[in-house]
Structure formats: C-alpha cells, structure tokens
Amino acid sequence: MPLWQLFTPENAYTPEEKADLADKITNIYSSDWSRENLGFVLPRFYTSVVFHEIKADDFYVGGESRSNFIQIEVVHIARTNEGAAALAGITVEEILRRYFENVNDFLKPYTADRGYEVEFHVEAAPFETWQIDGMVPPVPHSEAEQRWYKENRSSPYVAGNPSEDMRMSPA
Template sequence: MPLHRFFVPKDLYTPADKSALAEAITEVYAILPKFYVVVLFIELDSTNFYLAGKSSDRMVRINVEHLARNFDHSDSARKRQFMARYEAALAPFTEARGIDWEVQIVDCDRELWNINGMAPPEGNSEEEQIWRKENRAVPPEEIKAMKAAGKY
C-alpha cells in the first residue's frame, strides 16, 4: 500500500478538503487497487507543530511509504516524474492556498507487507487485477472459485 501521513495544523483542512485530497492522491496510483491507498490526516495544534523553531499553522508535512511498488533506485527520471504527478495532486491544497509543504517518500520491503493476513499478489499479476476489480483483498480460494464460476 502507499501509506500517506499528512501532519497538518488543526483545522487547516475541512472534512471536504480531506476527502478531495484523498481522492486526488488515490488517482495518482491508478494502476493499483484503490483500497491499497491509505491517507491519514494527523492534526496537531499549534503548540505541537513547529517549523524553524517557531509554531506554525501554514505548513504540511507529508510522509509516504510505498509497499505495493518500489522505484528502481537508478531511475531518477521515473522518480521525478512520479513526484511531478504527486505535486500536481497536492497543488490545489498547498501551493494554491499559500501553504508550505514537504513530501518524503520511502520505499519499503514488500516481503514485510500483508493485508488481512495474506501476502498481496505480485504487481500486474492476474490475481492483482482481480483485487483491483473487486477493490478488496480476495483470498486465493475465493479467486479459484470465481474463476471456476467464470467470473474471471
């Protein structure tokens, strides 16, 4: 899953803003099952949010963990292309509002990731496509039954 943690000053975003931002982030990952994308908003009051040693109410810190897919560490162009897509999704909620922001993305070990106790299917596999279409983690025995019933 890509896990997105938004550390934000309390009340910076409305519930509608949060929903729209989560949708925009999810669209960045169009090749993944949508349920893989998790966006958390961690609100902090101004006495718990500091920038350059000063309390801040106009700064957003975004920490992203990639699990489902990892970048080829030697492919700088692809990484920068992803960052451009990600920044475009953020822009209406940051730059357009005069809010400062910082993004950090970390690739994590896919072998140390389970969903509902299962190792997710390999990327771009038939099983992952079923998970994508069903928008949920589908146990192998259920996939087998779906195939036998002609659903897939």
C-alpha cells in the same frame, strides 16, 4: 500500499477537501495516468490516506512553532521505483520526475496557494514485509492481483499456484 500521512494545521481542510485529496492521491496509483506514466495500476484499496490535525503549539520546525506548515510522509511498498521504471521502460529518475511533478501539481491548490509551507518525502519498504488481512499480497500483475483490482478488496488466493501467481502484462 502507498500510505500517505498528512500532518496539517487544525481545520486546514474541510471534510470535502479531505475526500477530494484522498481521491487524487489514490488516482496517482490507480488510474490511466499511473498506467501511462508509472507503468502500473494498483487496486484502489491499496492506498491509505490519513490526516493528522496538529495544534500550532504542537508543531515545531527548526525549534519554532509553526501554524502554516504541512508535513507529508509517504510509504511505498506495493511497487519499487526500479520495478516501475523497468515496466514503464524509463529510468528511475524519470519515474521520480513524473511522480513529483504530478504530486506537486495537484497539491498546490491545497498547500502553496493557501500559504502553507510543505515538506514531502517518500520512503520505500520491502514488499515482503507487507500483509493485507493476514495475507501476503499477490505478485504484482498476477491474476490474483488483477482480481483484487477489479473487486477493490482482498480475497483469498493460493500463493505459488501458477494460475493465481502467474505474472500478467502490466495493468
């Protein structure tokens, strides 16, 4: 999972803009761009995006109320920076440069170009602490994960079964 939480001023985005942002965020992890730049492609349903609209008198930065501030928190669990860098054959620093450059480019029309200040951070969580529908997600790049990608949903698989858990080449 990447879980994106955007804490925004009330009415910062229309429903259509939220849908567009959610699609662009999902594409960071589930598109040709992610395959080429990050060395992996995740099932689209791994990515969740939540918009939290905050009243100006409920959002404080430096002890002062802010009506033009957006806080973005991201939790990565499906892939690590180190694992992605190894798959892509580049350094962790290069993975992060590519990631943040892409994020900053697509966020700019929704943030800086509208006069919003933005704070953005990413946290990594251990893969083994994650479940979907009561199941530990399949091993990255396994046949089972490839099936989840194609079906865009979780489905039962047999962990430890070589035909399901076998690592595949990067998707």
